Amino acid sequence: MFLSNPAVAELEPYTPGLSREFVSRKYGVPLDDVAKLGSAENPLGPSxxxxxxxxxxxxxxxxxxxxxxxxxxxxxxxxxxxxxxxxxxxxxxxxxxxxxxxxxxxxxxxxxxxxxxxxxxxxxxxxxxxxxxxxxxxxxxxxxxxxxxxxxxxxxxxxxxxxxxxxxxxxxxxxxxxxxxxxxxxxxxxxxxxxxxxxxxxxxxxxxxxxxxxxxxxxxxxxxxxxxxxxxxxxxxxxxxxxxxxxxxxxxxxxxxxxxxxxxxxDHQHVSRTVSMIVEMRDYVAGRLGALNSFRMIAGSRSNFFLLEILDTTLDSTKVFNELLERGVIVKDGSVSFHGLGHRYMRVDVSLRKHMDRLVEALAEIEPRAG
Ligand SMILES: Cc1ncc(COP(=O)(O)O)c(C=O)c1O
The missing domain is CATH 3.40.640.10 (Type I PLP-dependent aspartate aminotransferase-like (Major domain))
Structure with missing residues (x-):
């Protein structure tokens, strides 16, 4: 057997967010339409x-x-x-x-x-x-x-x-x-x-x-x-x-x-453009998510992401994560990415309006119909 440090050999490595290219290839979604909302990067690009x-x-x-x-x-x-x-x-x-x-x-x-x-x-x-x-x-x-x-x-x-x-x-x-x-x-x-x-x-x-x-x-x-x-x-x-x-x-x-x-x-200009866009879109997506019945944004985020709780008991975070991927939306499955978070949460980035719209529309498709 290959010799290594036993304390390390058994450990699971970090689980990164998926790339746009991977999701586009696997699910046939045009590259530009993929909403990459799992790694909290800057949607306005580099300074x-x-x-x-x-x-x-x-x-x-x-x-x-x-x-x-x-x-x-x-x-x-x-x-x-x-x-x-x-x-x-x-x-x-x-x-x-x-x-x-x-x-x-x-x-x-x-x-x-x-x-x-x-x-x-x-x-x-x-x-x-x-x-x-x-x-x-x-x-x-x-x-x-x-x-x-x-x-x-x-x-x-x-x-x-x-x-x-x-x-x-x-x-x-x-x-x-x-x-x-x-x-x-x-x-x-x-x-x-x-x-x-x-x-x-x-x-x-x-x-x-x-x-x-x-x-x-x-x-x-x-x-x-x-x-x-x-x-x-x-x-x-x-x-x-x-x-x-x-x-x-x-x-x-x-x-x-x-x-x-x-x-x-x-580059104060790039930072302030980025921050203004994020603050505006954080409010925008909060408003749009309020119209859904099966999901709830955890209030109080001051960052460029938020936690989304899954209220419907027929769904869990891995199921929603996969359903979102099929619709070209990448988020973080809380049960995979965060110790102790369990199966009812996803971390979702705040991003451009078109990506926020895509997210909300995909969630509306996933949520079970009322009645
Ligand atoms: C809380 C927190 N700290 C640090 C980092 C890592 O930042 P860096 O890209 O500088 O390694 C991240 C990355 O997502 C993060 O979420």
């Missing part, structure tokens, strides 16, 4: 400033980049009024999350998170032999913050908060984050703000000034439309940033990522 900068940087791809992405770290530091030593850059937030788990929890150490949550936290934890403590969210997905804070004890090493939360889109406020940081003491608090632009709030980077146990994570994959370029960053105190360099793959950030990230930070 034009980033795209131009990446093209201009192509002539430099023979050279190794600066190994800590220093030019991008400096730009991020300038943008958020922090010191470059407070910034780490990774191939998406996803890469930084993997270092955090390795650096701040020892094997067997515990990581605290809500259930449901962004699956990368517990997938990496499992692969690295760390243990997860899940705190279930309450009815209609409130955070149960008192209960969550009670679990910050013993050998819990890292505490994850997602703001806005995935998959619900609900928003913790600064006072909540402060309570968690205070309770965490010498444990690390990770505030994952991948989707913060869509909340139209400033987010928690300023809290790093008050708390020496906090790292705030951001990504270029969402509002900037650069999911395929792979850029994320963390802002924290230097004593937290520094040890992560020991596990960071040496040249993790290529020339194109560095150039694209720097340019994107100045």
């Amino acid at each position: 034009p400033l980033a795209k131009a900068a990446v093209e201009a940087a192509l002539g430099r791809i023979d050279l190794y980049p600066e190994w800590t992405a220093a030019p991008l770290r400096e730009k991020i530091a300038q943008t958020y009024d922090v010191h470059p030593d407070q910034v780490v850059c990774g191939a998406g937030e996803t890469e930084i999350l993997s270092w955090i788990i390795r650096v701040f929890a020892e094997p067997g150490g515990k990581l605290l998170m809500h259930s449901p949550t962004f699956p990368i936290y517990h997938l990496f934890a499992g692969a690295e032999g760390r243990q997860c403590v899940f705190v279930p969210m309450g009815g209609d997905f409130d955070f149960h913050l008192d209960r969550f804070i009670e679990h910050i004890a013993g050998d819990v090493r890292v505490v994850f908060l997602t703001r806005p939360h995935s998959p619900t889109g609900k928003l913790l406020d600064d006072a909540d984050v402060r309570r968690v940081c205070e309770a965490a003491g010498e444990r690390l608090v990770v505030l994952d703000e991948a989707y913060i632009h869509f909340t139209e709030t400033a987010g928690g980077i300023h809290l790093v000034e008050d708390f020496d146990n906090l790292i705030v994570l951001r990504t270029f994959s969402k509002a900037y439309g650069l999911a395929g370029l792979r850029i994320g960053f963390g802002i924290t105190r230097p004593h937290i940033a520094l040890p992560m360099l020991a596990v960071k793959p040496t040249w993790n950030m290529g020339q194109l990522q560095v150039a694209g990230g720097i340019a994107a930070l100045d």
Whole structure:
């Protein structure tokens, strides 16, 4: 038998959202009509400033980049009024999350998170032999913050908060984050703000000034439309940033990522167009879904996705997921993608009006006729 680490060999890998090409080929739906609502990407495409900068940087791809992405770290530091030593850059937030788990929890150490949550936290934890403590969210997905804070004890090493939360889109406020940081003491608090632009709030980077146990994570994959370029960053105190360099793959950030990230930070126009469209379509789709009997949008999303509950007991999330695929609509089946979510929910992106219409029309076809 091939020898490998038994802790990893048995694990299930991440389940990604399906591609437009796959669905078009399999179900014969024209490519442009496929509504890709499972990966929370930017439907307006990449930041034009980033795209131009990446093209201009192509002539430099023979050279190794600066190994800590220093030019991008400096730009991020300038943008958020922090010191470059407070910034780490990774191939998406996803890469930084993997270092955090390795650096701040020892094997067997515990990581605290809500259930449901962004699956990368517990997938990496499992692969690295760390243990997860899940705190279930309450009815209609409130955070149960008192209960969550009670679990910050013993050998819990890292505490994850997602703001806005995935998959619900609900928003913790600064006072909540402060309570968690205070309770965490010498444990690390990770505030994952991948989707913060869509909340139209400033987010928690300023809290790093008050708390020496906090790292705030951001990504270029969402509002900037650069999911395929792979850029994320963390802002924290230097004593937290520094040890992560020991596990960071040496040249993790290529020339194109560095150039694209720097340019994107100045693309306020693309971000504000994107955010306005999402906010408008979030209300629009909420109104249209209200006319259906078998589905209910979970209220309160401040993100570019929402949870859709299946009310009809003859349906479940896998059945609806497959029926939607046949109609050229890709969503996330909650039972596959989110720990503890069960079979009655799907996570659906907010997107262009034509995709929202296609979603609602497909759901209306799927729901059993009344009477
Ligand atoms: C909550 C959350 N954090 C982080 C990420 C990953 O972002 P990145 O593309 O920067 O790795 C995602 C991606 O969907 C996410 O949903």
